[in-house]
Amino acid sequence: MNTMTFGRAINSGLRRALEHDSRVVLIGEDIGTLGGVFRITDELQKDFGGHRVIDAPLAESAILGTAVGMAYRGYRPVCEIQFDGFIYPAFNQIVSQVAKLHYRTQGRVKMPLTIRVPFGGGIGAAEHHSESPEAYFLHTSGLRVVSASNPQDAFLMIQQAIACDDPVLFFEPKRRYHSKGEVDEDAGLDSYPMEQARVEIAGDDATLVTYGALVQVAREAAMAARDDGISLEVIDLRSLSPIDFATVEASVRKTGRLVVAHEASRTGGLGAELAASITQRCFYYLEHAPERIAGFDIPYPPAKMEHHHLPDLDRILDGVDRVMGRPNSLSGQEGN
C-alpha cells in the first residue's frame, strides 16, 4: 500500500500499462515533455520514448482518428483529451468510427481505445474546462463509459480500460486529482471488475447513487444524514455504461428510495436513465419517486457562479429529504 494522489495513481496505472504491453501508446496534446497540463503523464515520455507517449498536433478529431488507424494495426491507443470541453471536435470520430467499427466489421476489427477525459467542475476554471459530457457517450452504443472516484480505483480502472477490447471513455474527476488515498499497486486487474458498481456505505433508508467527484460529497452526505437519523446507502456507480443495475436494484429494493446526483445538466443526463430504469425495475418497491440532484439546464457557468450550479452537500441532503418525505425546499413554507 502506498499513499498517493488520484493523479499519481493514474500515472502509475498508465506506466503499468505501457510496461505490460508494447502495443499501448499514449497520444494527446502536451502529454510528452510537459507531462500533460495536469501532469498525469509526467515522466512517461522520458521513460518510454516519443513514439509510445506522443505529443499530437492540436487537433482532437485527428487524435481520435489516427488512434483508430493505430487500433486497426493492433495498437491499444490511450488518447488524452485535455479538458472535457475539447472532446467535441472529436465527436464525429468517436460516435461514427470508434463506437461503430467493431459492429461495422462484424467483430473483425477491435477498437481497444481508451479516451481519458478530465471532467467536471469545481475548480474555478474558464469556459469549456468544467463540463460533464458523459451522457452523450452513454447514449452512444458501442462505447463503454467509466469514472473512478478514488486513487485505488483510478489505478486499476485505467488499466482495465486499456486492457478492455472495447473502446472506453475514462472520465477523470479533475477536482479530485490532488486527493490522496491508499493504493495497493499489487492488486490484480481482476480484483474488482470495471463494470461493477460499489456500495461505498451501506444503509437502509435511501439509496444515493453518484460517480466521480460527487462520491466524496455523497459520503459526507451519508455522515450528515446519519446525524439526522437517516441511514443512506451510498453507491459509486463506477461504470456509467453499462450501468450495473443489479447493484442499484438490490439497494433500492431494500431502501425503497433513490437519489441520483451528477454535475451534468439534469435533462437527459445519466440520472434520467437511472431513475427511469430503476422505476421500471423496482416500481413496487419504491416509496417515493427517484430524485435527481444535478447541474441545471444551463451552459457551465463562470467560476464565481459555479457553486450555484454544482450539486453540493446541502442540495443532495435536500434531495434525500424529498425522497424521505421530510420537510425540504419544495415542501410547504418557504424560508423568506
Add this chain to the structure above:
Amino acid sequence: MNTMTFGRAINSGLRRALEHDSRVVLIGEDIGTLGGVFRITDELQKDFGGHRVIDAPLAESAILGTAVGMAYRGYRPVCEIQFDGFIYPAFNQIVSQVAKLHYRTQGRVKMPLTIRVPFGGGIGAAEHHSESPEAYFLHTSGLRVVSASNPQDAFLMIQQAIACDDPVLFFEPKRRYHSKGEVDEDAGLDSYPMEQARVEIAGDDATLVTYGALVQVAREAAMAARDDGISLEVIDLRSLSPIDFATVEASVRKTGRLVVAHEASRTGGLGAELAASITQRCFYYLEHAPERIAGFDIPYPPAKMEHHHLPDLDRILDGVDRVMGRPNSLSGQEGN
C-alpha cells in the same frame, strides 16, 4: 387548405420564411441546383438566388461555424444537415458555440439558427443515414429541439423555428417526407405554439407519447388497442426540448400509465427523461412504471435488419400490454 406531402410543406414553409425576412439564408450541401437530396429546397435557389440559398462546400463544421458568423451579423441562417449521421462533424460548433453564444455574451448576440436534420430510419438506407441523434441535443442547454410529424405542423413549425431567436434543431422524420396531408397555408405562426405538445387522440387507459415518424404508428396503435378494448391517449410531443410536461402530466394523471416510444437507442434517450420526469411529477398517479419502447443499444443496423431495431406497431402494443398489466412478451409463458 391544400393537400401536400410533408416534404413539400417544409419547402413551402421555407419559401415563406425567405419571402418574409431578407435575413433568412439557407445553407447546406446540394441544396441549391439539386434542391437537396430530398428536394426539400427544390426551386428555392432559382427563386431567391445563390446568396439566399447557398450550396456549401462539403464540411458540416464550417456550415455551422459560418452560420454562427452570419448570425453575428444579424442573419437567420437555416442549415441543412444532409442526413442525421452527418451532424457529428458539426457537433463542436453546435454544442460549444451555437448553444452557448447567447449565454456567453449575456444576451447580446442572438443565435437564431435553425438546423434542419432529416432523421430516423425505416427507409432501407446505408450506414449513417438512419440515425436519431436528438438526445444529444436535448441534453445540450441552450438549444431547442423540435420534430414535426405531419405536413401542417411541418409547414408551421419550420417557420416558427426560423422566427425563434434561439437556435432550434428541427428534426424531420425522413420516412414521412412523402406522406400527404392537408395544409392550411394561411394559418398564422401563432396558431399553435412550437413548444406545445398535442393530444392526437384522446383516451383514458394509458398515455402513449412519441414524436416524428412514430406518431403515425402510435395512431395505428391506438386504433388497434381500441379494438382490444384499450383506450389510448396519443400525444405528439413536437417539442423535445423543452418538453411540454404540462400536457403529458395532465394525461398521465388521467390514465395512470405511460408508454414512450422512439427510434433512438433506449439508454439515455428521450424516453429516459420523460419516464423519469413523469414519475417524479405524477408518482402517486402511476399504476405502473412507465415503459419505453425504443431502438436497442446498438449502432443503427443494416437495411435488412432495421425492422428488428425500430419500434413498430407490435412492439408498441406489447409496451401497452405491459403498462396495462395484460399478458405480454415479458409476462409468463414464452411462445415456443
Add this chain to the structure above:
Amino acid sequence: MSLHGRGPVPDENLVQLLRPDGTRTDGSGYTEWLGDIDGAALRGLYEDMVVVRRIDQEATALQRQGELALWPPLLGQEAAQIGSGRALRQDDFVFSSYRENGVAYCRGVGYADLLRVWRGNAPSGWDPYAVNMATPQVIIGAQTLHATGYAMATKFDGADAVAVAYFGDGATSQGDANEAMVFAASFQAPVVFFCQNNQWAISEPVRLQAQRDIADRAPGFGIPSVRVDGNDVLASLAVTRQALDRARGGGGPSFIEAVTYRMGPHTTADDPSRYRDPNELEDWKSRDPIDRLARLLKAEGLLDEEFASQAKDTADRAAAELREACVTMPEPGELDVFDNVYATPHTVLAEQKEEYRRYLASLAAAPGGTA
C-alpha cells in the same frame, strides 16, 4: 452576385503517359516506374478495367432490379482505381470511401463481399485483414485519419508497408482530410493520399470546394503532391508507385490528385440531369479510360479478337458470379442486430437481446403470429 471563384481547371499540369488518342507521351520522367509493364501487363490492366466496369454495370443493374438497396458507380474512374490499386503491395493497407470498388477488386475482395453492405445484409462486406483494405467509409474524410494513424503505427513497427487513403474532391473540404495532412506531415507517416477528383461531389462541382488545383493544397502542409491524369491507367500506376516508394523509403507522405470524371450518377439514388450539363459527359467520354488503353493496345497489336473476347468473357463471367452471389446471399438472422456491438459481454445489451428474443417468441406464439 457571383458567389464563387472560377475553380481549378481540369486539364492543366497533368502527369500523362497516355494521351486520349492512345499514343504515349514522353512520360516526363515517370516511365522509369513502368519498366516491368510489358504487353502482358498492359493486357492485364485492360482486362482489370473491363472487368470492374462490367461488375459496376451489373451492380447498377442489380440495384435497378431491386436486388441492391443502393450502388455507387465508379464508371469513368476505372483507370485511377486500377492504376493505383495495382501499384499496391499485398501488405499495404487501403482505407477508402464507398466508391473504390475497383480498388477492392485489386485487393481480392470477393463478389458477395463487395455487395453485402449494399444489399443491406450486413454492416460491411469483408474482413479487412484478409485483403488489407478497410471496408467502405461513408463519413466523408474520416478514413484519411485512419490511414494516417495506420501509417504512424507502421512506422512504429519499423515495417515498410504503406497506408493509402482514397477519397474524393469533395472530401478535401472536410476538417478531417486537412488534419490528416497535418498529422501525416508532422509524423512523416508512410501514407499516400489518393484523391480522385471526379469533378463532382453529388451535385456540387469541384470549383465549390477548391479554388486551385487540389494537388496544390498538400505542399503547404509539407507534403509533395502530383496531379495525374486519372483516366490514364499508366500514369496512375506510375505516380502511385513513386509515392509508395517514397513512403517505403522513409520519405513520408505524398498526395496524388487523380483528375477523372464520374460518368454516372453519384449513386443509383441520384439524378445528375438535375444539375449537370450533358455536354460535359460527352466531353469526358472522349477521354474514356478504357477506350484510351484499347487504342494503345490496338496500336501495339495487343488487342486482337481473341484477347478482346477473352476479356469480355472474363467480365461476363465476373458479372454472372456477382449476380449469383447477390441473389443467393443468405439473409441475416433475426437476432443478428445484437452481435458484435461489443467485443466483450455487456449486461444491458444482453438483457435487451433476451427481451427481444422473448418478444419474438411471443409474437410467433400469438394467434396469427409469424415471427
Add this chain to the structure above:
Amino acid sequence: MSLHGRGPVPDENLVQLLRPDGTRTDGSGYTEWLGDIDGAALRGLYEDMVVVRRIDQEATALQRQGELALWPPLLGQEAAQIGSGRALRQDDFVFSSYRENGVAYCRGVGYADLLRVWRGNAPSGWDPYAVNMATPQVIIGAQTLHATGYAMATKFDGADAVAVAYFGDGATSQGDANEAMVFAASFQAPVVFFCQNNQWAISEPVRLQAQRDIADRAPGFGIPSVRVDGNDVLASLAVTRQALDRARGGGGPSFIEAVTYRMGPHTTADDPSRYRDPNELEDWKSRDPIDRLARLLKAEGLLDEEFASQAKDTADRAAAELREACVTMPEPGELDVFDNVYATPHTVLAEQKEEYRRYLASLAAAPGGTA
C-alpha cells in the same frame, strides 16, 4: 526515433520594415501602406504597446494575487497585436482567441470588461457590437469560421467591412481553421486570417504543427498570404492594411502569419520552464517589439524624456484603472446562472430557477442558514 520533421524556420521570408536594431529596411514595397505614419503616429504605436504590456503585467500580477482566476499573457506579442489592431476600421469585426487583449485595447474594450471573464464574474466581458469584436474564443480554431461567416454576410450586405480572425500557430492544425480557408476562398469572403505564430502552443513547439512556414498553407487554398515579422509593429500594420484593402476592394480573403514569440507562460497556470530552453527566451528578448520601436524613435529624436515619462504615466494610470476595475467589480447575483440561456422563455429552465430560488430561501430560513 525522431518522430517529427524539422519544422519551419522563424527568420526566413519575413516582411520586415524595422530591424531589431531599430533601423528601417527598404520596406520591399510595403512602405506605401504607411504614408500617414508620421512621428505622432509612431509615438502613438509606441504608447499603445507600452500600455498593453503594462496592462498585461498588471493582470498577471492580479492573478498572482488571487484577484483573477487566470490570465493569458500577451508579453512579446504587442507589435503583432497593435500593428494589426490599429489597421482596422471601426466597422471591421474581430473574432479572436483569448490572447488578443492588445487587439481588444485597440477596439476600445474597457478595463473591467477585459477582466470580467478572467475573474470568473461573467461568461464574457463586453458587448461585441459596442466594439465590433467578439468576446474571446477558447475553443481553438472555432472563431476562424465565425469570421468567415461574418465576412460572407458582409458581402451579402454589400458592405465593405472586413472580418478579421485572430488565432495561433497551434490553431492551424484544427479542422475548423482549414475549413475556414476553404469557405473563405470558395465564397471570396472579405476576411483576414491573422495567425500569430508565437512559436508555442502551450508546450508544443510550432514544428509539431507545421512542416513549412504557416504562411505557405494558405496559397494552396487559393488565399494569398504573407509572412511578417510580428515583432515589427510597422510591418504588422502595413501587411494588415494591405490585406484589409484587398478584402474591401472585393479581392477576397488574405492570410497573414505574424512571426512572434510568447515570452511568458501559456497562461498564469503554466510553467514553461518544464518544456522550454531558457536560451530561446533570451534570443527573442533581443527582438523585443517595444525596444525595437524605441530605438527607432530615439534615432528619430522622438523618444525624449518627456514623451517617455508621459507614456509611462499613461501606462501606469491604465494599470491602476485596471486594478481598480478588477477589485471593485460587482459580484454576480445568486440566480444569475439562469439568465440568458435562452432569448425567449423556456418552461423547464424557468421551473428549475424557481425551484432553486425556493431552495436558497429554504437554506436561508434553516437554523444557521446563510444564503
